[in-house]
Amino acid sequence: MSTSFLPARHWFGAVICLVAGQTLAAAPSLTLTPWAANLTVNAVAFLPAESASERLAASERDGLLLLDAQGRELARLPGSFSGIDSRAAGQHTLVASLDNARQQALLVSVDSAGRRWGTPVYLPTRDYPVNGVCLYRDDASNLFVFLVGEEGKGEQWLVGHGSTLNPQPQRVRALPLPPSASDCRVDDAANQLIVNEQNVGWWAYPAHPEADVTRTPVAMRAPFGAIKESAGAMALVPGGIVALDPKAAQLHLYQQQGESWSAQAVLQLPGLKEAENLAVHPTARGVQIMLRDDDDGRLYQGDIDWQAKPQPLASVLSSVKPLAQSDPVGRQGDAADDPAIWIHPQQPALSRVLGTNKKQGLLAYDLQGKLLQELPVGRLNNVDVRPNFKLGEHNVDLAVASNRDRNSLSLFSIDRQSGELREAGEIATPLKEIYGICLFQPASGELFAIANGKDGTFLQYRLNAQDGKVRGELVRQFKVDSQPEGCVADDQRQRLFIGEEDVGVWAVDARADQPATLTSVIKVGPQLHADVEGLALYQSATRDYLVISSQGNDSYLLLDAEPPYASRGAFRVGLNADLGIDGASETDGLEVTSMNLGGPWSQGMLVVQDGRKRMPEQTQNFKFVPWAEVSKALQLP
Numbered sequence: 001m002s003t004s005f006l007p008a009r010h011w012f013g014a015v016i017c018l019v020a021g022q023t024l025a026a027a028p029s030l031t032l033t034p035w036a037a038n039l040t041v042n043a044v045a046f047l048p049a050e051s052a053s054e055r056l057a058a059s060e061r062d063g064l065l066l067l068d069a070q071g072r073e074l075a076r077l078p079g080s081f082s083g084i085d086s087r088a089a090g091q092h093t094l095v096a097s098l099d100n101a102r103q104q105a106l107l108v109s110v111d112s113a114g115r116r117w118g119t120p121v122y123l124p125t126r127d128y129p130v131n132g133v134c135l136y137r138d139d140a141s142n143l144f145v146f147l148v149g150e151e152g153k154g155e156q157w158l159v160g161h162g163s164t165l166n167p168q169p170q171r172v173r174a175l176p177l178p179p180s181a182s183d184c185r186v187d188d189a190a191n192q193l194i195v196n197e198q199n200v201g202w203w204a205y206p207a208h209p210e211a212d213v214t215r216t217p218v219a220m221r222a223p224f225g226a227i228k229e230s231a232g233a234m235a236l237v238p239g240g241i242v243a244l245d246p247k248a249a250q251l252h253l254y255q256q257q258g259e260s261w262s263a264q265a266v267l268q269l270p271g272l273k274e275a276e277n278l279a280v281h282p283t284a285r286g287v288q289i290m291l292r293d294d295d296d297g298r299l300y301q302g303d304i305d306w307q308a309k310p311q312p313l314a315s316v317l318s319s320v321k322p323l324a325q326s327d328p329v330g331r332q333g334d335a336a337d338d339p340a341i342w343i344h345p346q347q348p349a350l351s352r353v354l355g356t357n358k359k360q361g362l363l364a365y366d367l368q369g370k371l372l373q374e375l376p377v378g379r380l381n382n383v384d385v386r387p388n389f390k391l392g393e394h395n396v397d398l399a400v401a402s403n404r405d406r407n408s409l410s411l412f413s414i415d416r417q418s419g420e421l422r423e424a425g426e427i428a429t430p431l432k433e434i435y436g437i438c439l440f441q442p443a444s445g446e447l448f449a450i451a452n453g454k455d456g457t458f459l460q461y462r463l464n465a466q467d468g469k470v471r472g473e474l475v476r477q478f479k480v481d482s483q484p485e486g487c488v489a490d491d492q493r494q495r496l497f498i499g500e501e502d503v504g505v506w507a508v509d510a511r512a513d514q515p516a517t518l519t520s521v522i523k524v525g526p527q528l529h530a531d532v533e534g535l536a537l538y539q540s541a542t543r544d545y546l547v548i549s550s551q552g553n554d555s556y557l558l559l560d561a562e563p564p565y566a567s568r569g570a571f572r573v574g575l576n577a578d579l580g581i582d583g584a585s586e587t588d589g590l591e592v593t594s595m596n597l598g599g600p601w602s603q604g605m606l607v608v609q610d611g612r613k614r615m616p617e618q619t620q621n622f623k624f625v626p627w628a629e630v631s632k633a634l635q636l637p
Contacts, residue, residue, distance in 0.1 A: 028286070034298055036070065044279055045057070045084045045086055045279045046290070055071070064117065081097045085135045093110050104126075104130075107159050108120040109165065128150055128151065130149050131150060136188060139317075141161055143165075145157050151179055154175035155171060155175060157172060158171075175213060180199055182196060185235060187236045190313060191208045196233070199231075202217075209614055218243075228247075237308050246294070250269065251289075252266050274294040275293055275294075276294050322581050325621055328613060328619040334611070335620055337588045338355070338589025340355075341354070348595055362410075367601065378404070378405035382437045391470070392468030400449050407431050408434070409449055425465070426470075427463075431457060436487055437450070438487040442494055456500075457477065459474060460477070461473060483502070484498055488537050490561060504523035504525075527570060529553040532548065532551070535590075537561055538592045543560075546561045547606070549608070556590070557570045582610070586611025588609045590607060601626055607622050
């Protein structure tokens with residue numbers, strides 16, 4: 001490859017710097033030519049379509065522009081704008097940019113066939129300068145925009161669904177970003193946000209709104225990496241990143257390999273003094289690129305004969321929407337944990353959802369999620385409910401919770417008419433770190449509480465309160481090898497399901513006079529991701545299912561509740577934009593009922609704890625999902 005070149009107005013060659021392990025024959029090449037010399041723009045992008053014959057541009061002087069392949073104007077939205085990103089939306093394209101006059105981010109659609117711009121939708125004015133914007137569409141077709149601000153401030157906003165923009169964007173979450181970030185881009189298929197930190201390097205963040213805030217370095221500045229001067233704009237292709245070091249006039253190519261990136265080559269850009277505003281479009285032979293030299297304001301286009309190898313992607317799971325959510329719990333941090341559903345014996349619509357706050361006590365909500373009662377009795381972890389318990393001369397329903405303050409069982413009576421909870425007693429246990437609890441009530445009517453500790457010990461107690469005072473008789477003890485928590489009893493089949501967090505789910509005979517022989521139901525693996533958390537049974541006249549919280553990938557796995565425990569699929573609880581309810585993630589406990597609770601709950605209800613409350617960001621809570629949505633998503637018989 002020749003490295004001689006003519007004056008910049010005619011042609012640019014690229015000098016290749018090979019990384020270790022590459023040969024000259026495999027080295028990418030790049031030829032740049034000036035493009036549309038009459039344009040004065042600060043950012044340019046390819047139209048997000050298979051054919052890149054048209055372009056988008058943002059100009060401080062001329063507005064937002066739709067351009068043909070030669071840079072001729074096709075349509076204009078007047079104003080002063082900077083930065084640009086886009087996503088295809090049916091016959092239109094959705095565009096994100098920054099309005100310099102209003103100092104606000106905006107979303108607007110453009111019809112390339114009709115050559116006209118739509119009416120912009122503006123995000124509210126922020127209390128910090130916004131440096132950059134980028135779009136992201138998740139696997140449920142929700143459209144988001146990320147804002148990159150000064151002093152490490154960033155945000156994620158829900159701005160639309162499918163091809164439709166939301167006239168009232170909703171803030172999803174704050175996102176701490178590097179203090180010198182100015183640009184971002186998102187790989188939708190990989191749910192991955194890439195952000196620059198000018199004096200350090202490029203970082204990758206999970207883009208999904210329910211993801212935890214973590215970051216992974218893509219590449220670092222010398223002496224920790226190959227970036228010579230600074231980390232500038234970047235553009236993404238499946239499996240790879242094309243990124244600019246603007247002050248060094250270098251173009252870096254990276255291939256993703258698992259959770260890290262490997263440098264492929266560094267392309268020198270002779271004649272360009274400060275390249276920026278990078279845009280790419282994959283082609284059959286490589287990557288078509290466009291960039292701007294901030295020194296003279298000129299635009300250039302070219303082709304790189306390099307293709308990244310697309311990486312394996314996580315399976316796209318079905319998503320169901322919550323129809324209600326509980327009021328947030330009254331403590332910060334990891335507080336909400338496990339729900340239970342109490343069924344009103346005469347009026348199911350008056351049923352209640354109980355929930356533990358492991359920093360406070362027991363909570364009771366109506367079916368719309370309104371907090372009705374809170375009992376500050378200590379750090380309760382798990383809770384379960386059964387009807388018809390004889391408490392002295394009274395017949396009550398009973399809730400039992402594991403109390404981590406005293407390594408005991410806290411008991412609560414539930415009035416069968418009003419649903420009011422009252423403390424009913426406490427049973428001490430020898431467990432050093434009590435954790436999970438579930439109840440078992442066979443046809444005989446006896447009631448058993450099965451508690452476990454973090455060391456793997458399970459204790460089974462027979463409960464009675466004939467004289468009005470609750471007592472627990474230890475009738476069985478067994479152990480698993482590592483930390484358990486979730487458990488649920490199938491009263492009809494006298495079978496107990498228990499979760500060993502890093503191992504999987506076991507079945508064991510629930511009867512106290514039978515051996516505690518463990519039978520594997522499912523192990524942690526491709527379907528079930530540790531930690532194994534909440535377990536619940538959906539039991540109807542025709543089908544019984546075991547629902548498992550697969551916390552490691554923020555999903556829920558559904559199995560037949562009878563051997564051979566066939567899998568019916570997995571799903572996630574996604575956001576409900578219409579109701580302003582975020583999705584659920586990092587779920588600890590869950591509960592489900594097949595009872596007709598009326599209205600949308602006619603086929604039952606699933607309740608899951610939400611470990612990351614968004615839209616707005618608040619303390620943790622519980623999400624309520626119609627079972628009909630789960631059945632539809634998994635196409636259950």
